Amino acid sequence: MAVGGVHDMGGVLGYGPVEPEENEPVFHDEWEGRVFGLVVSIQGGFRRSNLESLDPEVYLSGYYRRLMAALERGLMERGVLTPEEVEAKAAHFRDNPEARPTRVVDPELTGRVRAGMYRQRQLRREPGRPPAFAVGDRVRTRRIEHGGHTRLPGYAQGKRGTVAAVYAAYDLPDEAPGREREDEPAQQLYSVRFEAAELWGESAEPDSALYIDVWEGYLETTEAEGRDT
Amino acid sequence: MSGDHDGDHHPHPEPYPSVRARALESLLVEKGLVTTDAIDEVVRTYEQDIGPLNGAKVVARAWVDPDYKRRLLENGTDAIAELGFGGAEGAEIVVLESTPDVHNVVVCTLCSCYPWPVLGLAPSWYKDPAYRSRVVVEPRVVLREFGLEVAESKEVRVWDSTATLRYMVLPERPDGTDGLPEEELAGLVTRDSMIGVAVAKSPAVAGRAD
Numbered sequence: 001m002a003v004g005g006v007h008d009m010g011g012v013l014g015y016g017p018v019e020p021e022e023n024e025p026v027f028h029d030e031w032e033g034r035v036f037g038l039v040v041s042i043q044g045g046f047r048r049s050n051l052e053s054l055d056p057e058v059y060l061s062g063y064y065r066r067l068m069a070a071l072e073r074g075l076m077e078r079g080v081l082t083p084e085e086v087e088a089k090a091a092h093f094r095d096n097p098e099a100r101p102t103r104v105v106d107p108e109l110t111g112r113v114r115a116g117m118y119r120q121r122q123l124r125r126e127p128g129r130p131p132a133f134a135v136g137d138r139v140r141t142r143r144i145e146h147g148g149h150t151r152l153p154g155y156a157q158g159k160r161g162t163v164a165a166v167y168a169a170y171d172l173p174d175e176a177p178g179r180e181r182e183d184e185p186a187q188q189l190y191s192v193r194f195e196a197a198e199l200w201g202e203s204a205e206p207d208s209a210l211y212i213d214v215w216e217g218y219l220e221t222t223e224a225e226g227r228d229t
Numbered sequence: 230m231s232g233d234h235d236g237d238h239h240p241h242p243e244p245y246p247s248v249r250a251r252a253l254e255s256l257l258v259e260k261g262l263v264t265t266d267a268i269d270e271v272v273r274t275y276e277q278d279i280g281p282l283n284g285a286k287v288v289a290r291a292w293v294d295p296d297y298k299r300r301l302l303e304n305g306t307d308a309i310a311e312l313g314f315g316g317a318e319g320a321e322i323v324v325l326e327s328t329p330d331v332h333n334v335v336v337c338t339l340c341s342c343y344p345w346p347v348l349g350l351a352p353s354w355y356k357d358p359a360y361r362s363r364v365v366v367e368p369r370v371v372l373r374e375f376g377l378e379v380a381e382s383k384e385v386r387v388w389d390s391t392a393t394l395r396y397m398v399l400p401e402r403p404d405g406t407d408g409l410p411e412e413e414l415a416g417l418v419t420r421d422s423m424i425g426v427a428v429a430k431s432p433a434v435a436g437r438a439d
Contacts, residue, residue, distance in 0.1 A: 010338030015358035031250035037268030063356040089252035101255035106264040113267040118316040170393040208385040213392035
C-alpha cells in the first residue's frame, strides 16, 4: 500500500493513541482562524495536490499549519505571491511583534464571502451513461498506478467488496502528474462495503466493515480478474 | 489540555506560524484578494453560528418525528435544509442511522472531510494521524479510547469519506427520554455522538454534567 503519500493514512501503524481535548475551542490561536479565513475567502487558493505534496514533516505539523503551507504554495504556483515578498513580509512581522496586518474593510466582499459559506452547491453531474454496477454486485478495486492524487485509499486498493449504494455522478478529482483533467467526464459514485477481514486479514476486528465511497473507474467486476484491461 | 504540547501556546510561544499568517494576510489584503472584515466574518461564523448545535437539532427532530427521520435518511441534505442548515462542505450530506444492531463511525483517512453545516469545523483529533490511521483497522479499540464500549452483538461500520459525500451519524435515542421535548433532546446530542465516537448522553448524565 505504498502508493499513497503521507496523507494516505488509513491502516498506517505508529501514530499512537487518539488524544481528544476536552472543550476544544474552534481555533486554538488567533492565527489559525486567520488562516482558515484566508482559505475560505480566496476561492481556489490552493489545490489538493499542494497539500498532499508538502514535506511529510510539514503535513504532520498540524491541520492549520499544513493548510497555511498549502495556501502559500498554491498562491505561489499561480504567481499571486513570490517567495521573496513572503519572506520580506514575514521578516517585518518577526521584527515588529506589535505590527498588525494591513487592514482593509469591504462590506460588499464580506457579503459575498458570507453568502459563499451558506451557498448550497450542486455537485451532481450528468453521468453520460447508466451505472455499471447495482447494489449487491461483487466488485474489486483497482490499483492506482499514476502516483498523483487519488481518492481510493491505499488500504482499499486491489480489494473485494460489495456495492452497498449507487449514488450520483460526480467529478473525479484524480490528478495524475501532468495529465489534463478538463476532458474527464463525471463518474458514477458508489458506496462499497468491504469486510474488515478482506482489508486487514487476521488482525481484523470481528463484526466490522468499512464503507468507502468509490468512483466507477476504480472498480472492476470480480469476474474480470486476471483479464488484461 | 492536550493542545498545550504543540508549541502554539504561551508560555512557550512559537512565533513562526503566527508571524507567517500575519505576513500572508497582510500581503493578500494589500493585493486586494481579501479584506480584513471578510476574514473576521469567516472566523465569527464558525466560532458562533455553524457548529454541532445545528446537527443536534436535526437529530432531535428525527427522534420525535418519524416522517422527518424517513426524509433525513432518504436525502440528508434536503431534510437538513428544512431546518435551515446548509452550505460549504454540505452539498451532499448522508445520514447514517445507528441502531441496536449497527454502530456507525465516520472518518476521512485521506484528508479531513466533515459535514460543516451540521457539525461545524472538525476537532483536532479528527484531522490528526492517530484517528485517521487507526479507526479503520481497530475501530473498537479506538472507540474504547473515547470511552465507548460497543457491544459485541453490534456490527461496527466505519465510513471513510473519500469522495463528495459528507457523513453524519444519527445516534440511538437514549433510554429514559420518552416525552422529553425536542429542545431537551437536542441537549443530549453531542458532536462526538454525530461522528460516532460516542453515544448520545442519557438524561441523568446530562443533568449532572450541566
